[in-house]
Amino acid sequence: MTGSADFDIVVVGGGPAGATAANDLAVQGHRVLLLDKAGRIKPCGGAIPPRLIRDFDIPQSLLCAHAKAARMIAPSGKTVDMPIDGGYVGMVNRDTFDEFLRERAAASGAVRQTGEFERLENNPGQPSVVHFSDETGQARSVTARYIIGADGARSKVGKQTIKGAEKIPCVFAYHEIIAVPETAPEDFDPVRCDVYYQGHLSPDFYAWVFPHGGTASIGVGSAQKGFSLRGAIKDLRAATGLDHCDTVRTEGAPIPLKPLKRWDNGHNVVLAGDAAGVVAPSSGEGIYYAMVCGREAASAVREALATGQASALKLARKRFMKAHGKVFWVLGIMQHFWYRNDKRRERFVQICADPDVQYLTWQAYMNKELVRARPAAHARIFLKDMGHLLGLSPS
Template identity: 55%
Template sequence: MKSNFDVAVIGGGPCGAIAAERLAQSDHSVVLVDPDNKIKPCGGAIPSRALKDFEISEDQLVARANAARVIAPSGNAVEMRIGDIGFVGMVDRETFDPYLRARAEQAGARFVRGKLAGIDTGQNGSLDLKVDGTDPHNPGTTEHLNARMVIGADGANSAVRRLMFPAKKKPPYVFAYHEIVESPAVPDPDIFQRDRCDVVYDGRISPDFYGWVFPHGGQTSVGCGSAVKGHNLRDATSDLRDRAGLTGQRTIRREGAPLPLKPMRRWDNGQNVLLAGDAAGTVAPSSGEGIYYAMLCGNLSADAVAECLATGQASALRQARRRFMAEHGRIFFILGIMQAVWYRSDGLRERFVTMCADPDVQRLTWESYLNKRLVRRDPLGHIRVFFKDLAQLAGLPASQK
């Protein structure tokens, strides 16, 4: 079987699978490597526009959320309804990731079930990859692959980054943990609704991030994240389950992993390797949203690698980061400021939730999330939000008009 490829994509999550599919569609020989034995802890939320942008079949949605409820340390809660401008689609990574990998195979990529164990540079400048097999039906196998280019889309603990970049080159992250539990058959609507995502801002749940309860139809993702060493995420998740009326529900699986929160300054090695998705740090600060940005990175990375292969210019690899930051750098910057300012204490979290009751804040939040860009058609709305933001920071009463 062929072992020489134009591109080896390491990691078959949303980023790597989309990259492999796009490259295969453009007649490049592609191998997609993934262990196929882990499920990333993830709330599973994608904006409705993702269905069109990445041609996602609607049957991949296990639920649609039409609202979010933000909850303060005091228990004060604000419900934010989306209205008729879209919805938050919910996917289950247990089925969504294999669906994307199958699409890549159908486009012509070869799928290798395994884990990257090593990379060496060959005499002709190509890359020799050692892949240890993870197929339970064929254990202990090792496969050697050769590729002109490598895309490292293998997550926050990227083996590609570790093997091909300096040790200090990695993004900051929080550690995320969640439990997938059965949704209640007859829930108490005051504490759990099937079409609503709950986001909990409470230092007892997370001293520097947040907790979540995201219904997935018959299942629910409940979890939290934190970068504070010693904070017990399992205990915090147990508390969240109590609050949401999920204590007695059967636990289906438990998962934990680091979650990067800042894009790296450089994604390529200047030659033949490009990082993408979580490996490059493209998870939104403040919100932790990653699936949409990962799939976008998959497309941008595929395009950059294709240009590099066509022109022989390694500088083409830099276009992936440049295009991503041109489109989303500003909103990542703003979300980073939000996290740095509002997540510092429970007092500030309380004010943040109060601010979310404002109609301008809700409208601009949903339009920016669903459209994946800052809303520019309403500058007065941004000005109103800016001054209300200052009022909340100063502890002054803000007009809700």
């Protein structure tokens, strides 16, 4: 590539994936522009595991709550408590959490620019031109050697540059942030995440009530067209006694549940985060995987810059899937089988009462890897799982 560029890399999107990529590259001394829309907050339960806190140096001051347990609610109303033995789930507010990540990238040397990506113009042998509109709506452009598209599930960067990116399957999520009164309803626990596996609240996913200190996230996801997400939240708030709480804000967005088969265009673009489809099936967890993906995208771009070989961009997906592909596969199977109908959801919640399931679930969540240290537990879970699936286990 000949000719000078304004930036080595333009990162489009300032969520966890984009901000992490921008920070990692800026720390390495690269010229980075972080282009992000103003005022957008993604609907999200806001749960992060201890490993994320360790790996990405997240200060405890960003945690608005420490969840010490989860409660699974079956279609019948039966509940299963899953306490976390010796650990916790960190809860964050996405407005302050994402802004912290963007500010950290800026402190490392990245240039922040508020604006919306419009299109990418590629010229043979020359740096690419990134066209965007700034916060005033004025058309602007900069040149860059590489572009990281971290602009969400309906990524403009992906649609314009990578074949198949526009076909990414999604669950549509909606949540309402409410102010929790000093005297909260008896059923609400400020250190517990409640997950509802009930078909009337979500026919193919789940609904949730997650504590956030002085607020709470009440949300739902579904891929079924025509299903009323707002109606489900209205019903959930009424059922939990949270219908009279003040609503702070509402948000909705598509959430991808399957990694794209290709993340790069073989030339100068690589995707990260929701744009690459790295939200875990079954659980819908995205923050940790987005940040890992952003880090892998940054690493791949760094190698491409150092070697001049655009083929290095493929390393982002290769490395991510090597580390996490098996987990995504297992969770995808779980969602496919257990979220189909209320009969299966009832059995799924029943399985969650098993001590082996609880131990392995929390260990895998907190450490982000499949637990291999207890093969006997895995064998017992497999046999119980098949028994539930085939209807051989008692209800």
